[in-house]
Amino acid sequence: MTQITTGQPEPPSQPPALKRAATGAQRSMLRRVLGELVLYWSARIGLVWVAVLTVLAVFAPFFASSHPILMKTAEAESPGERLTVLTRYEPGSWSSPLLQHLTVADVLLPVVLFGALAVVFWRGVGGGRKLLAFMTFAGLVVVLGLWREQLWPFVTGGHETWWRDWQDWRGDVERVAGVPPRAPVGPFAWWVMLWVGLVLMVTVSALATAGTVMSVAGQAGRPQTFWPIAGATVAGTALWVGLVVWLGLAVWLAGLVLGVAGVVLAVVYRHDVPGRALGATALVSALLIGGWLVHAPVSPPRLTIFEQYRDAAEAGEIEWALHPPVPYSPDDRLRDQRGMRFQPPDSDHILGTTQFSADLAANMIHGTRIALSVGFISTGIAIAIGIVIGGLMGYFSGIVDLLGMRLVEMFSAIPTLFLLLAFVAAFGANLYIIMIIIGLTGWVGYAVFIRAEFLRLRQQEFIQAAQALGLPLWSIIFRHLLPNGVAPVLVAASFGVASAIGYEATLSFLGIGLDTEASWGLLLDQALRGGAFNWWIAVTPGLAIFLTVFAYILIGEALRDAIDPKTQLRNT
Amino acid sequence: MPDTPASHESPLLEIQDLSVSFPGKGGTRFMAVDGVNLSIYPRQTLAVVGESGSGKSVSAMSVLQLIPTPPGRYERGRILWHDHAASHSADPTDLLALDDRQMRKIRGRDIAMIFQEPMTSLNPVYTVGDQILEAILLHQPVGREQALQIAEQALGDVGIADPIARLKEYPHQLSGGMRQRVMIAMALACQPRLLLADEPTTALDVTIQAQILELLRHLQNTKEMSVLLITHDLGVVAENADVVAVMYAGRVLEYGSVMDIFKRPLHPYTCELLKSMPVLGRRVDRLPTVADGATVPDDFPQGYDVAPHKVEVEPGEHYGGAEAKLYEVEPSHWVLATAASAAVRDKATPPRLTYRREPAAAAT
Numbered sequence: 001m002t003q004i005t006t007g008q009p010e011p012p013s014q015p016p017a018l019k020r021a022a023t024g025a026q027r028s029m030l031r032r033v034l035g036e037l038v039l040y041w042s043a044r045i046g047l048v049w050v051a052v053l054t055v056l057a058v059f060a061p062f063f064a065s066s067h068p069i070l071m072k073t074a075e076a077e078s079p080g081e082r083l084t085v086l087t088r089y090e091p092g093s094w095s096s097p098l099l100q101h102l103t104v105a106d107v108l109l110p111v112v113l114f115g116a117l118a119v120v121f122w123r124g125v126g127g128g129r130k131l132l133a134f135m136t137f138a139g140l141v142v143v144l145g146l147w148r149e150q151l152w153p154f155v156t157g158g159h160e161t162w163w164r165d166w167q168d169w170r171g172d173v174e175r176v177a178g179v180p181p182r183a184p185v186g187p188f189a190w191w192v193m194l195w196v197g198l199v200l201m202v203t204v205s206a207l208a209t210a211g212t213v214m215s216v217a218g219q220a221g222r223p224q225t226f227w228p229i230a231g232a233t234v235a236g237t238a239l240w241v242g243l244v245v246w247l248g249l250a251v252w253l254a255g256l257v258l259g260v261a262g263v264v265l266a267v268v269y270r271h272d273v274p275g276r277a278l279g280a281t282a283l284v285s286a287l288l289i290g291g292w293l294v295h296a297p298v299s300p301p302r303l304t305i306f307e308q309y310r311d312a313a314e315a316g317e318i319e320w321a322l323h324p325p326v327p328y329s330p331d332d333r334l335r336d337q338r339g340m341r342f343q344p345p346d347s348d349h350i351l352g353t354t355q356f357s358a359d360l361a362a363n364m365i366h367g368t369r370i371a372l373s374v375g376f377i378s379t380g381i382a383i384a385i386g387i388v389i390g391g392l393m394g395y396f397s398g399i400v401d402l403l404g405m406r407l408v409e410m411f412s413a414i415p416t417l418f419l420l421l422a423f424v425a426a427f428g429a430n431l432y433i434i435m436i437i438i439g440l441t442g443w444v445g446y447a448v449f450i451r452a453e454f455l456r457l458r459q460q461e462f463i464q465a466a467q468a469l470g471l472p473l474w475s476i477i478f479r480h481l482l483p484n485g486v487a488p489v490l491v492a493a494s495f496g497v498a499s500a501i502g503y504e505a506t507l508s509f510l511g512i513g514l515d516t517e518a519s520w521g522l523l524l525d526q527a528l529r530g531g532a533f534n535w536w537i538a539v540t541p542g543l544a545i546f547l548t549v550f551a552y553i554l555i556g557e558a559l560r561d562a563i564d565p566k567t568q569l570r571n572t
Numbered sequence: 573m574p575d576t577p578a579s580h581e582s583p584l585l586e587i588q589d590l591s592v593s594f595p596g597k598g599g600t601r602f603m604a605v606d607g608v609n610l611s612i613y614p615r616q617t618l619a620v621v622g623e624s625g626s627g628k629s630v631s632a633m634s635v636l637q638l639i640p641t642p643p644g645r646y647e648r649g650r651i652l653w654h655d656h657a658a659s660h661s662a663d664p665t666d667l668l669a670l671d672d673r674q675m676r677k678i679r680g681r682d683i684a685m686i687f688q689e690p691m692t693s694l695n696p697v698y699t700v701g702d703q704i705l706e707a708i709l710l711h712q713p714v715g716r717e718q719a720l721q722i723a724e725q726a727l728g729d730v731g732i733a734d735p736i737a738r739l740k741e742y743p744h745q746l747s748g749g750m751r752q753r754v755m756i757a758m759a760l761a762c763q764p765r766l767l768l769a770d771e772p773t774t775a776l777d778v779t780i781q782a783q784i785l786e787l788l789r790h791l792q793n794t795k796e797m798s799v800l801l802i803t804h805d806l807g808v809v810a811e812n813a814d815v816v817a818v819m820y821a822g823r824v825l826e827y828g829s830v831m832d833i834f835k836r837p838l839h840p841y842t843c844e845l846l847k848s849m850p851v852l853g854r855r856v857d858r859l860p861t862v863a864d865g866a867t868v869p870d871d872f873p874q875g876y877d878v879a880p881h882k883v884e885v886e887p888g889e890h891y892g893g894a895e896a897k898l899y900e901v902e903p904s905h906w907v908l909a910t911a912a913s914a915a916v917r918d919k920a921t922p923p924r925l926t927y928r929r930e931p932a933a934a935a936t
Contacts, residue, residue, distance in 0.1 A: 398642050461693035465686075468636055468768075469707045469758070470679030473672075479706075483697045563697075 036562035043558030046551035050372075053548065057368040058109045064326035064362035066306040067097040071321040073312075085312040098324070101304065109369075306332035326350075328359035330366040330518040342530050342537075352536040355526040364540055366518040371548055374435055374504040375497035381439025383493055386446025387486075391477050393447065394454020394485075401451070408444050416441045420503060424512045431514055434507065438500050445496070446489050453485025487563045494556025498549035505545055520545050581926055582654050583611040584798050585635065585683075585766055586664070588922060590649035591822075592630050592639060600887045604630045606822035607648070607890075609898055609922045612766065616928050617792065617799045619813030619830070621806065621845075627822040628802045632768045635667060635800075636683060637675050655682060655765060681711040684759035688771040690751035694743035700727075701739030704758050711762045726761040727754070730787060749780035753787070760791060766798045773808065785812055806849050810834060814928045818842050820881075821891035824898060827906040827923040838907045840868050841881040873901040875916050876909040898923055 037043045056063060073083060076091035083091055306329055312318050328349075333356050334340045340357035343349060351360040393404035420437055427433060457463060458481070466480045507513035508521025520541040527538035587610040596602030605627040612618045620628045633639050635651055652664035667678065687693040695703055704723040708714065714722065720739070727735035730753040743751055752772060759767060769788065773781035789812060792799055803809060809816055809830065816833040818826040818841065826839040837843045847860045868878055876899055879892045890896065891908075897920035898906040904925055911917040 461687045461689050462695045464638060465693045465755070465758075466695070467638055468679055468685035468687075469710070470676040470681060471706065471710060472676060475706070479698075480695050484695070 033559070033562050037555075037558055040558035040561065042554040043562070046554035046558070049547055049551040050555070053368045053372055054113070056365050057372050058113045060366045060369060061098060061102060061106050061324070063324055064328060064330065064359070064365040065098055065101075065324045066309060066327060066329040066332045067101050068309060068318075068321040068323050069096060069098045071095055071097060071309075072319045074317050074319045083312070083317050085308055085315050085317050091317075092319075097309070105369075304329075304331075307334070307336040310336055326359060326361045326365065328362045330358055330363045332359065332362070333357045334359075342532070342534050344534075344536050351540050352534075354523065354537065355529050360523065360537065360540060363518040363523055364520070364544060367520045367523065367541070367544075370431065370504060370514065370517060370519045371501055371544070374431070374438070375500045375548075375552070378435040378438035378442065378500040379493050379496040381436065382442035382496060383446050383489065384443075385439070386443035386489070387450055387482065389443065390447035390450030391454055391481065394451040395458060395477055395481065397455065397458075404447070404451070408447055411441060411444045414441050417503065417506065420507060421510075421512065424507060429507070429512065429514045431517070434504060434513075435500075438503055442496055442500070445492055449488045449492060450482075450485055453488065454481050457481050457484050483563075487560050490563065491556045491560045494552040494559070497552045501545060501548060505541075581613060583924060584614050584616075584654055585800075586611045586650075586652040586654070586922070587631065587635070588650045588652065590631060590634060590651065590668075591647035592627075592634055593645050593647050595643050596887050601645070602887055603647070603822050603890075604644075605634065608819070608822070608824050610817055610824065610827075611922065611924050612798045612800060613926050613928070614765070614798055615792070615796055616926070617789075617801055617812055617814045619801045619803060619809040619816045620819055621803060621809055621816060622819035623804055626819040628819055629770050630822075631819075632685070632770055632800055632802055635766075635768060636679050636685060637667065637670070637672075638685075653678070653682070680707055680759075680764070681762050682764055683766045683768065684762065684764040685768040685770065686752070686755045686759050686772050688774050690748050690755055690775060693755055694751055696743055699740055699742055700746070700754050704739070704754075704761055707758055708761050722761055723757075726757040729760065729791065730754075730757045731783075732757070748776055749783065752776060752780075752784055756784070756787065756791070760795065760797075763795065764797065766800065767792075768800045768802075770802045771804070772801075774803070774805070781808075788812070806846070815925050817923070818845070821885045823891045823896075823908055824906075824923070825892070825908045827898060827925070828904060829925060829927040830929070832902075832905045836902075836905075838869060838872060838901065838905065839878060843869060844881065875912050876901050876907070877912050878907060878909040 038047070061067075062069070071089075072094050073086060073089050073091050076082075081091065083089060089095055309318065309321070313321070328334075334353070335357075337357075340353050341355060343353040345352045349359050349361065351364065354360055354363060389404055389407070393401045416438060419441060420434060423433055423437055463476065463480060466476050471480070504513060504519065505521030505524060508519050509525045511525055513519060513521055523537055523541040524545070527534050527542075587608055590605055590608045591603060592605040593601040593603050604625075608627065608631050610618065610620070610631070620631065622628050630639060630644075634646065639646070646668055649668065651667040653667050654664040667675070670678070694700070701720070701723060704726065705716070705719050708719040708722050709716070712719070712722070723739060724735045727738055732738050732750065732753055738746070738750075738754075743754075746754065756772075767788075772788070773784050776784060785808060788799065788801075791797070801808070801812060813830045816826075816828065816830050817824050818833065818839065820841055826833060826837065826842045833842065834846065837846055844860065850856075850859055868880065872878060879896065882891065885891050893910055895910045896908050897910075899909050899911065899916070899920050900923075901907045901909060904927070906921075906923040911919070
């Protein structure tokens with residue numbers, strides 16, 4: 001009865017450092033896979049390329065813009081004299097035209113990136129939860145960004161966005177249909193939108209901030225980590241408030257960054273949530289942050305004159321200026337210079353110029369945004385739908401499987417490219433519609449992969465064991481089935497990202513894609529325009545598309561090996 | 573006879589007239605479990621023996637409602653769970669009537685299960701620690717640090733050396749016996765009242781098998797737990813069981829204490845089954861098999877008829893005859909039989925046997 005421990009071959013005792021590490025948080029599966037992934041050279045190359053693209057996309061205006069990052073205008077020769085070219089600037093003053101001309105997207109992308117980094121480096125939280133926190137955060141940021149971009153003009157009075165478009169469109173339709181013209185209707189009660197928006201944002205931020213504070217306090221069981229985290233939270237918030245005053249939204253979003261991650265963490269550490277007074281504190285801080293929003297001072301002028309800086313420099317109105325590495329915006333058509341169409345690379349335009357006399361390098365840099373977002377978002381939509389539908393089919397089988405497979409067959413019959421063409425023809429080129437269509441038609445492959453994997457795994461005893469332990473359905477599907485069955489999907493996803501980039505490039509190349517934003521496919525289209533083969537326009541976007549697709553395939557291949565714990569490089 | 577049917581003691585779990593069917597050939601439904609009656613008392617080991625497809629595993633999995641429906645279907649019966657401490661009422665809970673949410677509270681916390689194949693019953697992508705912690709955090713109101721201590725304790729209890737290091741390891745880094753110990757540790761970490769062990773040692777070699785069984789017995793004694801042991805290994809039964817139920821074709825053929833079953837088998841199938849066991853030192857060319865039409869023992873108790881054994885059971889047919897029920901033909905010894913006279917026809921009783929062997933006897 002006592003000799004229970006005999007018989008097992010005892011492994012050599014572990015070094016003490018290892019034992020200590022084991023008592024902390026368990027290494028999550030995601031972290032293991034990522035740690036494993038970077039051991040593959042192919043994955044390193046792919047990741048570096050994607051990281052470079054990400055940095056270029058997120059900080060595109062800081063890499064390529066006609067607006068100087070920092071500028072000091074010349075002193076006035078006599079008091080009261082105005083500048084003749086830079087009429088919006090005071091003589092002898094410091095300013096940052098680049099910051100003033102940032103769009104909502106320019107601001108939100110770094111916020112999302114920093115939020116992602118903060119989530120990644122937040123210690124003591126599992127990988128799956130981090131991913132969930134980040135997805136929630138990024139989703140909220142996008143929604144709020146749209147709110148800021150589309151509804152904010154109602155508040156400030158400059159409602160010349162979709163409302164004006166819609167009015168014009170309806171006016172056209174009514175004129176064609178012969179409806180007698182009626183008195184123009186003003187924007188529907190803008191103050192309702194203001195208050196609904198404000199209440200919504202204050203509520204969300206109150207919850208979010210409360211979550212942050214409680215989750216941080218909830219970790220008080222580990223005193224050595226509580227104060228650093230609390231200090232970093234306070235310092236980070238103060239930094240944001242101090243540095244980014246010019247954008248109230250960013251300050252508010254900083255609260256959201258911490259907050260949304262906090263809500264998730266608070267749920268995780270719900271067993272030791274300590275205080276309620278924290279809630280009141282959080283509410284007050286959320287109100288303060290909401291107050292910042294009301295005073296958001298960023299409003300890029302709708303009319304941008306890019307050549308004014310060059311003109312001003314020539315006129316001697318700029319005393320000193322710091323320009324981005326590529327001192328041209330993608331929309332800067334060099335109106336102040338003649339004969340700049342289709343210029344091959346030279347010292348001024350390192351990659352040459354385009355059909356519209358714009359700098360190719362600037363267009364390439366700003367085009368990374370579309371290249372990355374089309375791939376990621378459309379594949380993300382497709383994977384999300386595919387995992388849910390395929391998972392349900394595989395787990396429940398029977399009638400669910402039967403109906404699901406019929407749905408799969410219906411969607412497999414849709415020719416994506418022709419659907420895209422039809423939509424673009426009917427509704428005009430809209431990046432989001434393109435992404436959604438690619439996502440809505442592309443989930444079929446992922447769904448059948450997941451279904452097949454789940455059907456196989458469902459019979460495995462560890463799933464029965466998980467059921468016998470009383471684990472809830474979501475845990476069985478997302479924690480136990482999904483990580484075991486996701487490997488083929490991740491590999492397929494790398495091809496999905498690649499093909500989504502291809503779709504967008506194809507549409508642009510055919511001339512029916514986006515025409516307002518810089519895109520690699522659009523540039524490629526210009527290689528054959530103008531009656532000659534413009535080799536520099538063919539090589540640069542073509543190579544970029546090829547490298548990006550190749551990088552995703554490299555990552556997918558390495559991911560497939562890394563996700564399988566039996567092929568660990570580290571042990572061999 | 574060591575057992576004294578104590579009227580004051582109620583069984584922990586009672587399976588009453590359980591029938592589970594699966595779709596068979598040509599639209600018919602095949603009865604995998606056909607009117608099974610079983611009962612387990614606290615701290616008792618009930619061994620369910622039978623060949624493959626006799627319905628042992630289906631019966632055990634029905635206790636936790638783990639049979640996928642569809643294709644399976646619970647046709648009849650009740651599974652009564654008498655856990656007065658948990659329900660605060662004298663009435664037993666019918667486990668088959670619980671919905672999924674209520675069932676999840678029972679699974680893992682009150683009734684745990686371990687499986688045959690330790691190689692595949694741990695999730696390969698999570699560490700041992702992750703998997704044990706998930707179960708503990710789900711069922712016990714403790715924080716992560718405490719759960720880690722419970723997990724360490726549980727791994728220590730099942731005789732795993734250096735549990736802290738083991739918590740970090742992945743299942744494929746452990747040997748088969750080690751994995752089965754981890755499974756047992758995971759099942760026992762939440763202190764269940766009943767452990768369903770579905771052929772826990774079949775996939776292990778004989779040395780490890782003995783260790784695991786000894787471990788189970790030891791844990792059963794220290795943690796006051798009942799065990800439903802499913803096996804087809806009669807040696808395991810003789811060593812470990814208090815009470816034995818012999819199953820064939822979805823029916824319980826014989827039910828009695830381990831002494832009675834081995835010393836005085838009454839059902840023809842059981843008799844032949846025991847004869848087919850090799851005996852150390854006896855030289856035979858061929859071991860006898862459970863052949864069609866095995867004979868009824870000469871001294872079968874008066875008043876009951878028992879059908880000869882039949883290998884093939886047609887769909888829709890009940891093994892032993894449609895009228896056959898479990899009768900207590902001898903004191904504390906139930907056999908699937910039909911009543912020969914009207915006088916005993918209503919004396920069919922569900923098997924209830926509180927017999928437990930002495931802990932000292934168990935250790936031999």
